[in-house]
Amino acid sequence: MSVELTARLRQTEREIQEIAGYAFNINSTQQLSDVLFGKLGLPTAGLKKTQAGAYSTAADVLEGLRGKHEIVDLILEQRQLSKLLSTYVDALPNMINSRTGRVHTSYNQTGAETGRLSSTNPNLQNIPVRTDIGREIRRAFVAEPGWLLLSADYSQVELRILAHISGDEYLLAAFGRGEDIHASAAAKVYGVPLSQVTKEQRAVGAVAKMMNFATSYGVTAYGLAQRTGLSRSDAEDFLQRYFATYPGVRRYIEETKATAREQGYVETLLGRRRYFPVLRTTANTQQAYNIRMAAERAAINHPIQGTAADIIKIAMIRLHRALAERGSRARMILQVHDELVLETPEQELAATASLVRETMEAAYDLKAALKVDVEAGPNWYEMEAVGG
């Protein structure tokens, strides 16, 4: 992959330099900004700036400039190739332990404010999956001969936790019926039959984004407009309809903000606290206001993201014991926030899959019951569903 990607990268860089008219370092955001907005004169009206005052060359900015100049797509391609090459393809082989022949990550148990683990040296919680070319990297993560990798991930765990904590009857009902939750939401928000909306993938996609922002971020009309391309007023209208559809979600957000302000902290379902002293201050500057708004969003997020972290930790402890009790040779090798990856002898696949699914699903009793999808294969790329 290194040879192939390097060749593609060099070619893309040659084309960029050709258009610019001179050689420059494309990895330098300063030099790139000069080329795009100086030399080539791309429009800068309303464009985001960096802290240092230069016009930003971030991907979301460049996305907005596609079609304005042929160089934009080439820059985006260069960025993707460069990232994959430097962070993964060229870096990971150097981190193989010579004694074990494997890469070994370090997990930090106390690094994330919400109770999540983090992973370093190398970070194995951010291996590419989103793009076809990035996903190829997962072929490098292989099981021993005669063994398989088994991946088990919680299906929509944060949304299920939101349904449980908020008690929203419509969200709980949709999970109870086992519906495609995003299609179901789109049907309710747009007021059309579920059968019709499942064909309207754009509507489903918009609602899916909405749900994610609502659960993870604390949503604003501005942010929604930015991310979806909706106009500001359409975004506000959409938000109104969304909250009218799921009144329990709005209640959760308002109550969580009030709790954080009054107590100075919020908790996960299992009692993991996160403190927000800044929400008890009243400084009246724009900056102080922005900081408080950011803290409110983090407070809305903590009980959800933190509960998911608590739940998977319980599952990991129980699974480790359960494997030992059964004398299984399978072992846990990775945790990626809502996913556990194990290595299992091929002959034990069915038994391991059942044990993992049952242990993970029983880790916590939510009103929207936990659901786990299991897949297995010879490497982290070629995975096929197991049971379910």
Add this chain to the structure above:
DNA sequence: TCAGATCACCGC
């Protein structure tokens, strides 16, 4: 030469 800040971008 090196540490720290900045920018950008990978994952959930």
Add this chain to the structure above:
DNA sequence: AAACGCGGTGATCTGA
């Protein structure tokens, strides 16, 4: 007026 939650890594830039 300004702007989304939680992390880590690599390349570049800056300043000691």
